[in-house]
Amino acid sequence: MSEEYVKLISSDGFEFVLRKDIACISGTIKAILNEGVFAEAQNNECTFPDIRGSLLEKVCEYLHYNYRYKNQQDVPKFDIPPEMVLELLVTAEYLDT
């Protein structure tokens, strides 16, 4: 079950494939994918018409960073270029991450 993969699709058509358990670190994504009735849950796919590819990529990068360094000390800094930090904050709030 842990090797299931899901696809996140951005507004400009970029597709990101990642493991389901890592994607579900985001509360919103978890809620979308676990709701059995929705088409997203059936296909294991999630489309975000408001999120650009570059932002979604950074989010995926963060999800992996979170998974990798969970409960550890000496966690390295997660870099974000300042140009995207504002939108990323809004996106992060939307995705509950």
Add this chain to the structure above:
Amino acid sequence: MARGSRVRGPNSALTEFLRSQGINTSALGRARPPNPESTEQTNQGSGTEINGTVDSPISEETPLIETTTVQVQSSRRPGGRSVKKKKKPIEEDDDDHNISFGFHRAGFSYKSRENAGKLDFCVHCQCRFTITPYSKYSEKENGWLCYPCSRGAEEQQVPEIHTRKRRAMTRKKAAAATMDEELNVPKLQDICIRIIAEYIHDVEALGDIGQLNMDKISQIISKNRSLDDTTVQLFLTGDQTELRLYDCSRLTDGALLQIAQYCPRLHTLHLTFCGQMKDEVFNLYSEKLTELKDLSINGAFLVSTNTWISFLKKRGLQLTELEITDTAKVHSSVINAIVDYCPNLVTLTLSRIFYMDDECVRLLSGCKNLTTLRIESPGQTVTDGSVLDVLNQIGSGLQTLSLAGCSKLSDEVLKQGIGPCCGRLRNLDLSGLSELTDDEAASMFGSWNIQSGLETLSLRRCLGLGDRTLRAVLVNSGQSLSSLDLNGLSYITSDSLHYLAKFPLPRLQTLDVSWIRDMNDKLVCEFEENKPALAKLLVWGNNHVLMPTKRLLLIGREVQ
């Protein structure tokens, strides 16, 4: 010095001892080629459990994972030189040369002298050079390196060696992280906010981020002391209803004026450390902030008495929550005004008011609708009489009561005030009431039948209280308590602590047992097992609490 020579000179007492114990210190802090001979030797190492990491790829960490005996030796190196510079490794060929000298004896051991002076070809650049005691041996390329190449190799190889200082730094960081409760990987939002706070001077308008995050940003910026006239613009958007600025010390009165000008619709305004606030600003607030319901002004020491009174006259009717702290200009006239002009007041907090005295407190009995009353650290003496007056009048409506820092209060307040009057009380803060006695407090809590159990209780630094009070509190409020603060009650004995551990406290989330001498590891374990809801345990100054916990957040543990 022929190889394999059985002739040995005099050794120090230490080496003799080690050899007699069979302790092989050859792997001590020395990075060397993982040749099979050294592996053999360490495997034969008698009596000491040397980890098999000598031959592992993580050879750099060997010094850290040695046995205690070996570590003792390593820590005794004079000058505490850290294990950084890799000296030429000793080539172990047989058991006889078990004991090697500490390598800060600048390579003057037998071993390095064996090769010294020999001509060799650098394995990296193929140049010819003479091996000295300082030459490096490259594990990767299995050969000696000339001086320039060894310099290059050293830069690459930077080993993650944990010197004592490093370890202390890591522990400090971990302790700081525990204190700030930042244990896990931070959320992406938090990381973003942090970066925004760093770049704040370059950010113009943030747009719509949501009220909760605006508050978080406000907290971070205040923490960074970056809140000033420029950065405050971020928060003045116009249709805001809540504004909390946690550090206004750098905001000039011009900026404070802007708050009223740009955000007239505020119904919640909390300003902390607003030392630059002057009368004109406050007057403007009373004009413009027509919807203000919740006001908290901390540290506005320049605002004069009359300005307070005129503000209360104008805006008092709509105020439901008011907090004033740290000012010497609030006299009984202002308190009078509060009582007269704020009939709808539900929450009142007056902390560190310089002229707070009995007269002021007595006046407060006129606030009939209060459910939360906090009189903390008054500047003048507040005695039982006035507090009893207040409690007799409005005590029955109070859900939260704090008398923290009113140190002159005695048991009478409990016996005749809180006990008989405060039937609806959920949160009680008696910090610093050092004159309370154990017996009286115990009997008050024991016979406190009119109320149904406290949710938070703080008996911080009520130095007179002890076992009996604790037991009475548990019996009274055990079912409902979610936060209990027993900081400083050193008279509590281990019997009572065991009783506390066994007592069912289903809702308890935070417990502070700092500075209680009898607190120890066993009790911490018991807490961890028996209290399913307990999440945070504070153990400052508990010398006998040494072990970390698995589930609980343990704050304040001493670490060697």
